[in-house]
Amino acid sequence: MFYNLLSRPKYSLFDKLFFAIGVDQNLPQAISILKEESLTSYTSLSILSFCYEFGIGVEKNIKKAEYGYIIASSKNEPLSMIRLAFLRKFGRPNIRIDRLEAQILTNKLKKIKNPISWLYKASKFGNSYAQYCLGTCYHDALGVKKCPKKSIEWYFKSANQNNECAIGVLGYCYLEGFGIQKNEKKAFQFYLKAAKLNDPIATYNIGYCFEEGKGCKKNIKFAFLWYKKSANLGNPFAQNSLGYCYEEGIGIKMNLKESFKYYRLSAKQGYPWAQSNLAYCYQQGIGIEINLKKSFKWYERAALQGLSRAQHNLGHCYHQSLGINKNMKEAIFWYKKAAKQKNLYAYHSLGNCYQNGEGVEKSEKDALKYYKLAAEKEFVPSLISLSFCYRLGLGVEINSTISFQYMKKAAQLNNPYSQNCLAFFYEEGYGTKKNIQLALYYYKLSANSNNPWAQTNLGTIYFDGVHVPLDREKAVKYFKLASNQSHPRAYCKLGICYEEGIVVQKNERKAFNLYKKAVFLGYNRAYYSLGRCFKNGIGTISDSQEALLHFYRGAFYGDLRAKEMLKSMLACFLIEESVLFAKCA
Template sequence: MILKKQKIIKNDIYFYTILAFCYEFGLGVETDFKKCENLYLDAAKKGNGLAQTRIAFLRRYGRPSVKIDKKESDRWIEMAQKQGRKAIEWIEKVAELDKHPAVVYSLGVCYHDGICVEKNAEKAVYYYRRSAEDGLPRGEGILGYCYGEGFGVEKDIDLAFYWYLRAAEKGESVSMYNVAHCYEEGIGIEKNIDLAVKWYKRSAELGNCYAQNSLGYMYEEGLGVERNEKKAVYWYKLSAEQGYQWAMCNLGFCLQNGIGCEKNEEEGASWYQKAASQGHSRAQHNLGHAYQYGIGVPKNEKLAVEWYRKSANSGNSFALHSLGYAYQYGLGVEVDEEMAVKLYQESANLNHPPAQLSLGCCYRNGIGVEIDEEKAFYWIKLSAEGNNDLAQNTLGHLYEEGIGCRKSYKNAVIWYSKSAAQGNMWAQTNLAILYDEGSGVKQNREKAIRLFRLAANQGHVRAQTKLAHHLFYGSGCEQNREESFYWYSQAAAKDSISAMYHLGLCYESGYGCKADAEEAARWFEKAASYGDQKSYEHLIKIVANPALMDDIFKYGYVAPCA
């Protein structure tokens, strides 16, 4: 055993460091990551370089029951680096003399991350391979990683899966996670979601934080398991409590939006903060979004921009877009439309559909750039092809009007339909109008009414007005003046001039409501104030009725003569 061969006395700090090493790798004792963590920490605080390198590893990559903390990891690495190769002297000696695979693997890690030696991918792989060929599960797993990423070797996903599976079958939790990921994505093996879930579960139940997060995602999306948002939150939380930043971010999102748990915006923002402070770019973006809109934190647009910028500096496409939006509209920064376009472009180049749409709109409207309808069409089409419902609706409009492209009602219908299928109320309305008019499609007023109703229920004013018209006149449906009155009221309250006029008609003649000349005059007067001639004419007729003159003056619809 390593302890015996080193002839270390028990009051020596190295005894506890190497004892920790034994607990980490299960050498002569049962593997116990919690015990090794505590022993490493104690020795590291007393200046032991070897302990500092190993606790740095555990803090960076985590192991079951050991919390990830990248900032702390960086601090331990910095302390170990000050000792130079002396910090890993024991590892180098034992790797060459004893050739124990756990020590050989650990030396590979030093070369992998450049800890107390110059970073060298080929040397890292050399030591990983030695440990793997001697049967060390962690060595097998990390060798699989090298093949999967092309780190120090030519990329070979088949060999990556081979080594992952070899280690996973020995119970190595990280490799179990990687096997699951390969099955989920079809990397080096045929895609199999059921087997992915099986391996994620095995790894998660051993306490692996990466697998716990992925299993949570499978439950959230219903991939290979019945969708269960409560179970998703359960696994996200287990992973987040071990410091895994993606899980912190996912848990924050669930709490912020009440997914699988009671909505708690403050706690959601707190988890974003924890992950963001560890440098997680998506969490930094989400925290910025929380500050921009005051979700779980006091609204602070300047802080929002700070977090967007931190995330954008890591190349996060969401943050680049959000930062561009801030510059376009002067949120927390001075308006700078050219900077907005630059940031939109960077995000769009990373295939972020919302940024592609924003960039297209800038070219369409000459915001920060010269108007260029062909470029507008190009970027909006890219965004639409990325399944962005807003872009799909906009692209439909471009085809309908022939902006930056050849006019095509057929293509307009195709893209409006795609957007409408995602619940976009603008697209539902636009598509309904085409069906109503028979433009690009065979006229189908029943379908138009169904689409108008979908959009009207979401509050779309034009759809509410159009639906009310059909119900009022019985066009394509059974006449229903009571329901038409309801929809005219909804749309008129949102300043639809046509709805105001028709609401005036309803009150004037008692269509779907009790006749009320005063209310009729009120709505005709309001529509007339927007320049609606028909409303003005009806208002004059009401004013000309002597029986209503006193009330008309009373309610101020017409000023009395001096």
């Protein structure tokens, strides 16, 4: 370590030349000595790597810096451990992010006495990069306790020497209110100043400010341009954001292939969010063919770095056999990992697992607990699940009022599924007073969001004309909209219209096919309609055996109409049989 090297004459000379102690500063000569010393001293190698990282007395070469840090860190040299931990956590152009490795190095630093000694000494001698790095130590608890106040002090000392890294990070501090009063306008100004000095991180952050309207007027086109500028400098954060811009059409025309390209560039540099986004692309076929094995691989990489979203999705892969064999033990492990980070999706997935006894012992009370954790943060799927828990008495006593309240909360968060359910509650007066106008309002809201259940329900209301004036043209319009989404109940409703020629031209064959589709998709009430078709030869050849079979299936699932038809047909068969085999007089 450096304090043991002062007895070495060459290192002592380096110290004088590097810090101008009693002599004029001479960086070329200092670096020459340092290179020689680095062959036998890990501390010298660390300092040389530091010089390569920031271009102090040598041409900037971050790959050489990384290489030296890796070697010296393996021997527990603190300066290298500090800088490598930082680089592994946040990355830099062409430097791989690995937050698991960063955490390991950070934990090791806690066991080393005074690991910031060289940085502190260099900072006292006015080295702006050392001052900046010392600020990051206090910012991220690298070898010292986190202290926003000290972090800001060192950042300002460095920034006052026009250090681009410190100026940029001060922008972040102003934006987040870290160690200083939050001021978005000042944040934007600091980012601009650092970007003019070619800092790729500040360049990215300007894009973020333009995208979100932080300290400047929101401008998504400018956001895209700044992201692209930073991405071209190799910044993985910007590459990921650029991928998102291309995916969603933010500031640029949507281009899924470009989106995939930039996600992959960022993911290869280890940025966990990009790795998770890339996994999702492989899962959904965004800009690339679906490849569930690759999707699993990238979720795993991001999950191992601690990204809760990826941890949940990895659990989902194990749960649903996506790119990997089903393994509920692993699924629960990753769901719980994500839940420890308060991931709402993980809370909900754990709720489902406890509800159904998948990978854990069934516990409706534990299911309720996890649903509530997510619902507290207005997570819509959990609000809906809680509504059903109170409706069906799952882990709690039945309470129609509370069930209604949870469904209403979900509906007010613009969820089409819950809007349809809430409309049904108002229509039936479940947990609230019956209110047909509010039922219609929420059915329409949901139907306008293309929810097929709501479209079918709304169509039924207009078809029956009980609560509203009869309007079968409107009814058929909604049935068709829902049928276009392969909704089985809508198939059945539309089948009736074609069978009887209501609004549409009568077409019994089409009606028969619609009933068949409904049955195929599991709509049990369609068995009755299909049974009638076979019994009476509607759109198909009359077939009593098929009719009986479909009436039986309908009756089995509780359809009273099918049950009555089954009884009627069987009675007829018995009468026919008794007549056929009656004795002659």
